[in-house]
Amino acid sequence: TPDLPYLNLREMEAAAAEVLSPAALAYYAGGANDEVTLRANRDGYAALRLRPRMLVDVSAIDTSTTVLGLPLDFPVGIAPCALHGLVHPEAEVATARAAAQTGSVMALSTMSHRTIEDVAHAAPGRLWFQLYLYRDRSVSRALIRRAEAAGARALVLTVDAPVLGRREAIIRTPVRVAPGTVLPNVGPRTPGSEGLDDLSYFDTLLDPALSWADLAWLRAQTTLPIIVKGLLTAEDAALAVEHGCHVWVSNHGGRQLDTAVTALDALPEIAHAVAGRAEIYLDGGVTRGTDVLKALALGAAAVFVARPALYGLALAGEGGVRHTLDLLRDELRLAMALCGKTRIADLGPDLIWRG
Numbered sequence: 637t638p639d640l641p642y643l644n645l646r647e648m649e650a651a652a653a654e655v656l657s658p659a660a661l662a663y664y665a666g667g668a669n670d671e672v673t674l675r676a677n678r679d680g681y682a683a684l685r686l687r688p689r690m691l692v693d694v695s696a697i698d699t700s701t702t703v704l705g706l707p708l709d710f711p712v713g714i715a716p717c718a719l720h721g722l723v724h725p726e727a728e729v730a731t732a733r734a735a736a737q738t739g740s741v742m743a744l745s746t747m748s749h750r751t752i753e754d755v756a757h758a759a760p761g762r763l764w765f766q767l768y769l770y771r772d773r774s775v776s777r778a779l780i781r782r783a784e785a786a787g788a789r790a791l792v793l794t795v796d797a798p799v800l801g802r803r804e805a806i807i808r809t810p811v812r813v814a815p816g817t818v819l820p821n822v823g824p825r826t827p828g829s830e831g832l833d834d835l836s837y838f839d840t841l842l843d844p845a846l847s848w849a850d851l852a853w854l855r856a857q858t859t860l861p862i863i864v865k866g867l868l869t870a871e872d873a874a875l876a877v878e879h880g881c882h883v884w885v886s887n888h889g890g891r892q893l894d895t896a897v898t899a900l901d902a903l904p905e906i907a908h909a910v911a912g913r914a915e916i917y918l919d920g921g922v923t924r925g926t927d928v929l930k931a932l933a934l935g936a937a938a939v940f941v942a943r944p945a946l947y948g949l950a951l952a953g954e955g956g957v958r959h960t961l962d963l964l965r966d967e968l969r970l971a972m973a974l975c976g977k978t979r980i981a982d983l984g985p986d987l988i989w990r991g
């Protein structure tokens with residue numbers, strides 16, 4: 637890892653803001669509407685207070701865990717996020733290498749610059765593939781087959797974006813892929829779409845009619861585990877479990893429904909509804925080891941980060957993403973020690989102060 641001077645993820649974010657183009661910064665950093673949910677995602681972690689236990693032998697801390705049977709060195713993965721190629725020529729391949737080298741896991745977005753095969757090769761056995769369902773199901777089916785053949789360990793179906801949220805920063809400064817670039821899972825532009833920016837065009841390919849019946853369809857297409865990403869209620873989590881799926885609690889980084897509840901606030905009711913029948917993941921606003929600790933204490937098996945990984949990629953490619961993950965792992969280890977917890981399995985709701 638190159639010796640990077642950043643002490644924490646906020647410093648990396650500030651440094652990345654200096655190097656990103658205005659359009660890439662608007663696209664990465666922005667949220668929907670007034671960005672109430674975007675801010676709440678972070679503020680929620682600060683507002684939760686910890687109940688540390690003392691006089692526990694913390695000379696050895698073990699941050700390792702498993703997700704869907706895959707061993708992780710620490711319970712942090714990379715959330716699916718589009719267009720890594722906006723900031724680094726190696727794009728998702730660099731991010732995937734960093735995830736593999738730190739014993740993490742990466743969820744590859746449908747809207748990637750690099751092919752599923754290239755990214756899978758960079759993170760053998762440590763890749764999940766994120767799906768948006770296309771109106772043309774045969775395209776989705778072909779992507780599922782490719783993900784399976786490339787060795788993806790799970791499919792992540794994102795369900796909180798049947799239509800694109802109103803992200804005003806990118807309405808003002810639309811993000812564009814480099815001229816001539818064809819995104820491998822999106823394909824060449826259809827005639828007549830020239831006036832649309834890349835995100836709006838992608839949105840026209842997706843099916844806004846997506847419903848639970850389609851999840852049954854998807855379940856029948858593959859034997860891979862399916863994780864439903866973007867759930868925020870006990871009701872939907874229970875439905876996901878009834879459909880044989882795992883649950884990813886998320887408000888899409890505050891980019892879809894503004895003023896939606898945070899994943900952290902939704903987690904207790906979801907953990908209660910799931911009741912151990914499926915794995916639960918969480919994302920949104922995680923920037924500190926204590927954030928990871930709190931999410932795990934409330935029932936998440938692992939957490940995921942999107943923007944912090946993108947900022948690392950923008951600053952130093954693969955080594956930058958590794959720096960992001962290393963910081964989170966080291967901070968989690970420290971937080972566990974200061975809480976008197978030596979193993980991931982020991983993190984429970986007793987850690988959270990209820991006032």
Ligand code: FNR
Binds near residue numbers: 663766888890921942
């Ligand atoms: C995203 N997110 C996302 N989610 C998804 O399922 N498919 C996608 O292609 C994308 N693309 C995407 C691009 C960018 C630039 C961002 C910031 C986010 C949402 C992502 O997976 C995740 O839910 C949140 O971003 C997590 O919050 P943090 O870690 O960014 O605060």
